[in-house]
Every structure is written in C-alpha cells, then in structure tokens.
Amino acid sequence: MSALAHMGGGGAPATAMPPKEPSGRSWLPYLLLLPGVLWLLVFFIYPLAQLFAVSLYSDYPDYPGYYYQDVNWHNYVRALTDFLPHFGRSMLYAGLATFFAFVLAYPLAYAMAFKAGKWRGIMMILVIAPFFTSFILRTIAWRQILADEGPVAWVLEHLHLLSFMPNGRITETWVAVVAGLTYNFLPFMVLPIYASLERADPRVIEAGGDLYANGFTTFRTVTLPMSMPGVIAGTLLTFIPAAGDYVNAELLGSDTGTKMVGNVIESQFFKVLGGYPIAAALSFSLMALILAMVFLYVRRYGTEELL
Amino acid sequence: MSTQTVGTAYRPSLGKRVQGWLAGRFAMIVAVLVLLYLFLPVFYTFIFSFNDYRKSNIEWRGFTLKHWANPCGAAGACDSLVTSLEIGLLSTLVATMLGTLVAFALVRHRFRGRGASNILVFVPMATPEIVLGASLLTIFVNGFTQLNGWFGTDLKLGFWTITIAHIMFCISFVVVSVKARLQSLDPRLEEAAQDLYAGPAETFWKITFPLVLPGIVGAALLAFSLSFDDFIITSFVSGNETTFPKFVYVSYLRGIPAQANVIGFSMFVIALALVIIGQIVGNARKK
Incomplete structure (x- = not known):
C-alpha cells in the first residue's frame, strides 16, 4: 500500500520525452505493452462496451427478465429520473467524505x-x-461502535449532543454512512498528501511564515500549493470509490433515505427481475458523471502526473 | 487604541503566536487522534474475538479463548481465507508482470499511441468498482452462455473469473507505482554504466532492474492488498465461490462468527510484522 504514496509525489523533476528508438527496434515498446494492454482491452474496454449495449436493451412486456437488443434511451431517462435522489446522495456523501478525509x-x-x-x-x-483487517470486518465493527447502545452514542448522549443527530441516533442515518466512507478511504487521502509534502522543503514554509506572519496565510499561499499534486490525487482516490460504494450505505445506513447509487445498481442487478438494463444505464451514467468530473478537475488544477 | 498598539509591539501578533502553537503541537496531536480513529475498529475486532457470545457476536458476554483455539471452527471461514490468499497471490503475480512491462514501455520508450496507452491505464482507476464488476459480470455471463451452448462446456463464475477481474484492476496500480519509481531514477547511473562499456542487457540487469526492484515490490504489495480485501468487484463475478471478505459479508446477515475476528486480526498482525521486517531490512541495506 505504501506504493500509493508515489501517486501524489509525481515523477522526477520534469522528465523529458524518452529518447527516440534506435532504428529497427521500434517494435520493442509494443511488445512490452502488448500483454497488459490486451488484458485491459479484453477485460475493461470490451466489458464496458457490452454494458453500454445492455443499457440500451428493451424488455418484453409480457416476459419480465427477458430482453432484446435495441437502442432504447428510455432506460437512461428512467435511471436519471427515478433514481435521481440516489445520484444526489452518492455525490453529496462522497463529497462530504472527501472533505472530512481531507480535514x-x-x-x-x-x-x-x-x-x-x-x-x-x-x-x-x-x-x-488497518487495511490488513478486512474492510468489511472494520465497517461492521463501526456499525457496532455507532449502534444505539454503543460507546459513541453513549458519549454523545452524556454530552447532550445526541439530539442533534438525525432522528436522535447515529446508526442507520446519513451521519453513519458519511463517517464510514470517510473512515474507509482516509488512508488513500493521507498517503499522496504525505508524499507531496515530503518533497517540499520545510525552509520554504518557514520563509513563507516569516513573509506572511500568519499561519493561515502561510498555509494557503505556500504549504497547500506545494502539496497540490498530492491533494488532487488524494481527493480523487477518495471521491471515486466513495461515490460508487454501496457497502457503507448497506451496513451503516437505513433501508430508506440513505441508499446510494451503488445500492440501486447492486439491487437492480441481483434482486429486481428485469432490472438488468436499468442497472447498466445507472452504471454507465455513474461512470460518465465521475469521469467528466475527474477530467474537469484534473484540467482545472492540472496535473500531468496522473495521466 | 494606543495602548493596544503598544501592547502588540511588545509581543508577537496573535496570528504569529497561533501559528507557532499550531506548528509546534497541533498537527502532531491531530495526527495521533487520527491514528487512534484509524485503529478503533481494529481494536474492536480484536476485543470481540474473545467474546463468549451465544447467538450473535454483538453484546459482550464474557472472556473466552475458544475462538483463538479453533480459528477454523466456523464453517467456511478458513476455506474462504485460502481462496482469498490463492487469488491474491495469483493476481499479484500476473498483474505485477504485465504492469511492470507496461510501465517500462511508457517511461522508457517513445512510440505512437503512448498517450492513448497512458489514458487506458488511468481510466480503470477512475472507474467505480461497481461499474467494473457490473461490466465484467455482463461479458462473463453472456460469453459463458454462448460458449456453453456451442461447445457443451460448463463454464461458470468462480475462482477464475475473480482472478481475471482482480488482475484487471491491479494492473493500473502496478503501472502507476512502477512508473513513479522509474521516473525518479537518475539517468546518469545508466549512462555511467554504458560509459564503462556495459552492454544494454548488462546495464539493464545490473543497474536498472535492481534500482527499480523496490518499486516493483511495493507495487506487488499494493496489488496483493487490493486483491485480498476486494469485496465489490468480487461480489459481482464470484458466483458460488467465497473469498474472505465475501464470507464476512454473507455471514453478517446471520451473525458473524468470532473466528472471522480471529482471522481478520491475525492477518493484521502478520502483515504488520512483514511490513516492519521489510522496513528494518530496507534500513539495514541503506546503511
């Protein structure tokens, strides 16, 4: 997992383009690429294409669970109207978890x-x-820790803070889901930020402190910009898995009101007869949304190292 | 008004003092608290591995060592662990080899399609696991239905589909970490070797490869931990096969046996020991 730390660190200072191939060896890079790229084409690109095809299927009205090939954009309309709250929650919870993880x-x-x-x-x-204890096991432990009779609720009750929680409890509320997401992806935020800070020269920060004479200004104008590649990598590595997660909402949330898009996709796939094309349309919409956000984000705060 | 100006002239401004205090202690205090937060559920898992519970391991019912004495006592617990270890090792091996080759091509060679290959490697990491799982399930089910129809075979979801999926999502992470290591190498070391009349192959095996090796080992560890702890993709493509995370999740509905806590915590201790030994060996080598 420590290798993740490299992600925020980027490469050597301004690595130039690799040298030109000596003539007669131009096949070498393709040979090196072939197995890995082939694997990704067959087990990543091709499945996505298939999933896209399925997201346009129509079902036979009289035979639920049977579909025919079609170009039925109505699946997307349904996915984005019927399940809009779930999309909203996924973005909101993932955004909050990313923010708290950053803090x-x-x-x-x-x-x-x-x-x-x-x-x-x-x-x-x-x-x-903590990664080495199964994340399912740790999330279930959180469920017990945040339970109505658990230690956290007990402490909050004695501090007279429990009534500020939704429904006067923590478990089975959005608070627990966001707490779980924050917890589960926190190391993905720490490692890249650490990697980029480790490269920073502490003397520059000291100089900033002398110059601005204000902790927050120093942080905002010197420290934070220096760690920006790490912050970008960290927020992406937190936001993306959090937005697609369904385990935290399943184990820590309630049956109504805290379900995320992941929960809908999972249940449409496995539990709803005839839900297959909708699940595919939901998956594709989620992916498109996240990819669009990632590219805008990366373009806005620019880091070539990720790409 | 004037007294205040005089006052501030004698001692550092509030901002400066706050900054001094922040720089001195605040970060470290928060850091320790965050680490405790990270460990809280691990402690919980550990403590409840000793719980002498009746039906479900939720309320504390007294201390017992019986779950530690018999870690395989819960039906399926150890089988699922072995499956997870096998899949983890196999997918780590394949993903590390494929990913390392791709990383070398991307960093060390200039060729048409380099940009596209970079994007192909990046996009799986920016794709939510649930989408990867759903799309793989689609091709496996469709593909197996057709193949089984044509050849009368009995292909189904299980060990190999999980392994294929894990290799797929591990490759990108391997490429990124090996790439980072390769990019941080000082090219002068290799130039020096060639100046000393080392051939390309000798330069590679005596200089480049040993220098990149820590990056490859790190990538392999990352791949293994991603594979070993994966639940979402696995739950889509596993069919009747059960990995350890799936075992925990499925048995959660009936109440998790304390053996899961024993195994989970033991894996934590073993991994921690391995990492610490690795660190010590690494430090000793540096000296």
Missing part, C-alpha cells in the same frame, strides 16, 4: 512529513496497517 488527513500527513522525525516510518506503517 483529517492533512494534519496527519503534515505531522508525518515535518514533525514526526524518527517516528515517520512507524506512522507510515500505522496508516497502512
């Missing part, structure tokens, strides 16, 4: 990069370590 991850990454000293290696291991 929690930045001080941790900052401390690791500049304050930890010899503890740096240990802290790095500690960030990665």
